[in-house]
Amino acid sequence: xxxxxxxxxxxxxxxxxxxxxxxxxxxxxxxxxxxxxxxxxxxxxxxxxxxxxxxxxxxxxxxxxxxxxxxxxxxxxxxxxxxxxxxxxxxxxxxxxxxxxxxxxxxxxxxxxxxxxxxxxxxxxxxxxxxxxxxxxxxxxxxxxxxxxxxxxxxxxxxxxxxxxxxxxxxxxxxxxxxxxxxxxxxxxxxxxxxxxxxxxxxxxxxxxxxxxxxxxxxxxxxxxxxxxxxxxxxxxxxxxxxxxxxxxxxxxxxxxxxxxxxxxxxxxxxxxxxxxxxxxxxxxxxxxxxxxxxxxxxxxxxxxxxxxxxxxxxxxxx
Numbered sequence: 001x002x003x004x005x006x007x008x009x010x011x012x013x014x015x016x017x018x019x020x021x022x023x024x025x026x027x028x029x030x031x032x033x034x035x036x037x038x039x040x041x042x043x044x045x046x047x048x049x050x051x052x053x054x055x056x057x058x059x060x061x062x063x064x065x066x067x068x069x070x071x072x073x074x075x076x077x078x079x080x081x082x083x084x085x086x087x088x089x090x091x092x093x094x095x096x097x098x099x100x101x102x103x104x105x106x107x108x109x110x111x112x113x114x115x116x117x118x119x120x121x122x123x124x125x126x127x128x129x130x131x132x133x134x135x136x137x138x139x140x141x142x143x144x145x146x147x148x149x150x151x152x153x154x155x156x157x158x159x160x161x162x163x164x165x166x167x168x169x170x171x172x173x174x175x176x177x178x179x180x181x182x183x184x185x186x187x188x189x190x191x192x193x194x195x196x197x198x199x200x201x202x203x204x205x206x207x208x209x210x211x212x213x214x215x216x217x218x219x220x221x222x223x224x225x226x227x228x229x230x231x232x233x234x235x236x237x238x239x240x241x242x243x244x245x246x247x248x249x250x251x252x253x254x255x256x257x258x259x260x261x262x263x264x265x266x267x268x269x270x271x272x273x274x275x276x277x278x279x280x281x282x283x284x285x286x287x288x289x290x291x292x293x294x295x296x297x298x299x300x301x302x303x304x305x306x307x308x309x310x311x312x313x314x315x316x317x318x319x
Contacts, residue, residue, distance in 0.1 A: 021189035021220045059087055059316055066312040073305035076273055076297025080309070081219030084288035085227055087317060098192040099293045101213040102267030103139065103163045104276045105195055107221065108213075110242060112175050112184045113156055114235045122174070124153035134169035136200040142166040160242040160265060165199035172198055190217035218278045219291040226263075226280045226287055243280070251277035251303055252290055255311035259283060260318070269295075275302040281310070283318045 067080045079097050116122035127149050135143045142150070142158055143166045150158075155171050158164035175181055178195050185193050192214035197204035224230040225239055243263035253262040264279035278291040290313055294302045 021191070021193075021217045056087065062316045063313070066309055066316065069312075070292065070305045070309040073301060073308070074292075074294045074297055075301045076295055078292065078294040078297070078302075078305075079215040080293075081215035081291040082288065082313065083219055083223055084286075084317060085223065086286045087288070097293075098212050098214050099276075100269055100272055100274050100295050101193070101211045101293075102269040102274045102276050103199075104218060104265050104267040104278050104293075105193070105211040105213060106159050106163065106168055106267075107218065107243075107265050107278065108185050108188075108190070108193060108195065109168060109171055109175070109181060110156060110160060110239060111188075111221070111230065112181045113152065113171060114231055114239055115184060116175065117152075118231055118235045122152055124151065124156070126152050128152065128155070128170060128174055130166065130170055131173075134166055134173065134198075136165045136169060136198075138165045138200050139163040156242060157245070161245045161247050163248070163266070169198045188221060190214075190221065193217045213293070215291040215293050218293075219289050222263075222278060222280050222291070223289045226282070226289060240280075251275070251306040252279045252292065252310035253281075254303075254307045256281060256314045257318075260314060268299075270299065273297045273299070273302075275299055275306070277306055279310070281314060281317075283314075286318065288313060288317050 063082050067082060070080055071078045077097070077099065079099060113122060117124060128151070129149050130142065130147060137143060139162060141162060142164050150167070150170070152171070152174065155164075155167040155174075158167040159171060172178065172181065172195075178197075181195050185195070190213070192212065194212050196209040196211055221230065225236050225243075228236040230236055231239075240263050243265060244261060246262075246264050246266070248266040249262065249264075251264075251266055253264060256262065261282045262279055263282070264277060266278075267276040268274055272295055274293075274295045275297065276291075276293045278289075280287055280289050290309065292306050292309065294305075
């Protein structure tokens with residue numbers, strides 16, 4: 001499938017975002033209903049009428065400019081979500097596109113695991129076996145350790161911190177398989193997100209079954225975790241702790257001041273030119289969420305564009 005240049009910008013009041021991943025089921029697998037289409041970088045778009053305070057309008061304009069620059073710099077197909085509960089923004093929405101998730105799908109596996117913990121059906125200290133069929137290469141360290149068991153908590157740490165594919169596959173089994181996780185994803189209202197294969201399952205991939213999500217699905221979900229309104233209390237706190245320990249800080253966080261706390265999950269799939277990052281950036285009592293999904297592109301351009309977007313958003317929201 002050939003992809004062209006497209007953008008998704010989401011920046012609205014946090015109270016709307018907390019209602020769920022999506023207000024309705026989209027009509028197809030590729031785009032949400034349009035709230036306002038953002039054209040390619042070569043097309044002039046008439047400015048929207050200012051709403052709310054002048055400060056919010058200025059922030060909105062700066063966010064829009066930063067996102068446009070990101071899409072222009074990144075190659076391939078790029079979707080961007082930006083939102084903040086602290087700074088309601090008056091920016092139009094573009095098409096929200098379903099894209100290859102790579103390892104950012106692990107955010108939803110983490111959510112399902114913590115949902116089971118909250119329900120009392122799973123225990124973080126519970127030890128589980130590491131079967132041979134789940135041991136795969138790619139990112140992570142578990143497959144090389146020769147370890148025959150880990151606790152659920154250790155598997156979650158490895159899945160988020162070093163994006164461990166073996167740990168992820170074991171967790172998928174422990175959670176009852178793909179369909180059980182997808183049921184929770186649907187209940188979240190994330191209609192562009194679907195887990196259709198285990199990590200590095202090339203047989204499934206060759207049969208046309210990949211994992212997908214959208215910038216909006218990820219962004220709205222992270223915003224709810226940030227506000228402690230997904231699972232609530234210590235369960236959202238634990239997910240934030242896991243995300244804060246992510247070892248890959250080379251994309252959106254790379255040029256952000258060390259004064260900020262970053263909670264993020266990256267994903268990459270070089271075979272399809274995929275570079276993704278989904279992050280909560282927090283300073284003091286203020287925070288914003290930014291998600292960039294980029295596919296069919298060139299890695300250096302994609303990562304450079306993410307670096308600059310993270311830096312510019314930090315300046316817009318916090319300086």
